[in-house]
Amino acid sequence: MRIVGSTVNIRCTYTYPSNVSVQETFWFTKGTYTDPVDLKTQSEYSDRVQYQCKDKTCTLTIRDLRETDSAQYQFRFITNQPGGDFTGSPGVTLTVTGNTTPNLCLTFSCSRTNQPDYIWYMNGQRKTKFDLSGYFYSKDSYSCAPKGREDFPSPLVYAPKLLSLSVSPSAEIVEGSSVTLTCSSDANPAAKYTCKQFIFSSIQSSDSGEYYCTAENDLGRRTSGSIFIHVTCESNSFFRKQHTANNTLYSQIFIFNVVKIRNQFS
Numbered sequence: 073m074r075i076v077g078s079t080v081n082i083r084c085t086y087t088y089p090s091n092v093s094v095q096e097t098f099w100f101t102k103g104t105y106t107d108p109v110d111l112k113t114q115s116e117y118s119d120r121v122q123y124q125c126k127d128k129t130c131t132l133t134i135r136d137l138r139e140t141d142s143a144q145y146q147f148r149f150i151t152n153q154p155g156g157d158f159t160g161s162p163g164v165t166l167t168v169t170g171n172t173t174p175n176l177c178l179t180f181s182c183s184r185t186n187q188p189d190y191i192w193y194m195n196g197q198r199k200t201k202f203d204l205s206g207y208f209y210s211k212d213s214y215s216c217a218p219k220g221r222e223d224f225p226s227p228l229v230y231a232p233k234l235l236s237l238s239v240s241p242s243a244e245i246v247e248g249s250s251v252t253l254t255c256s257s258d259a260n261p262a263a264k265y266t267c268k269q270f271i272f273s274s275i276q277s278s279d280s281g282e283y284y285c286t287a288e289n290d291l292g293r294r295t296s297g298s299i300f301i302h303v304t305c306e307s308n309s310f311f312r313k314q315h316t317a318n319n320t321l322y323s324q325i326f327i328f329n330v331v332k333i334r335n336q337f338s
Contacts (some may be wrong), residue, residue, distance in 0.1 A: 074248075082098060082099070096149065096150040098212070111132070116138075120136050132147070143166060146159055150326040193216065230260055232258070233258050233259065234258045235296045237255050238253070248306055250275070255267065255268050265286065269283075279301065283301060
């Protein structure tokens with residue numbers, strides 16, 4: 073996502089046989105696959121678009137971004153061979169917002185590179201060099217801000233944390249009842265779970281065991297602590313209920329007899 077007024081660089085690398093020569097390269101958002109419209113010929117991009125194509129790499133630069141620039145950008149090159157027209161697919165989607173705070177700093181390119189117009193932070197500390205293709209440690213958090221607008225940083229992005237697994241109901245689980253396991257965490261971007269919610273519509277004693285879940289996003293992966301589920305056979309549960317009910321009944325009879333004896337001696 074980019075903010076209005078900023079600059080974006082979209083880069084694509086391409087290859088072709090040595091016996092082929094490239095005659096034309098351009099970027100487009102409109103037109104058909106067979107008849108695309110070169111961005112430089114569109115009045116709305118006048119004096120704002122530049123191509124830098126060299127050594128099988130072509131970079132599109134758009135200055136003074138507008139919200140109307142939000143589109144899917146595709147690169148196309150034409151060779152000297154019959155039918156030698158090639159288009160990068162699916163292209164790169166650019167979103168431009170009027171909000172002064174970007175939701176997330178992204179590099180729009182076919183291969184990840186650092187963007188010179190952003191400041192990157194790790195755990196709140198400014199990073200002078202930041203390799204977007206490097207390894208992310210799950211305990212770290214990251215943010216960025218446009219150069220000159222460091223007071224408007226993006227929201228933090230981080231691996232899943234505070235991962236937990238809960239079971240409902242939390243009381244005794246009886247065979248044949250409905251049981252729900254729910255996995256939750258705090259993560260940005262949102263985490264994907266091995267199973268965010270699992271429902272036993274009619275749990276069986278054979279389902280007794282240890283359960284855990286995992287959460288993962290682009291920055292890391294976490295595994296929850298385990299929960300042991302013990303499923304009680306319905307017959308055992310019925311016996312305990314009967315036993316408890318009988319004890320209550322015996323207590324009531326005993327109290328009644330004591331009261332009756334006391335009344336005889338009154």
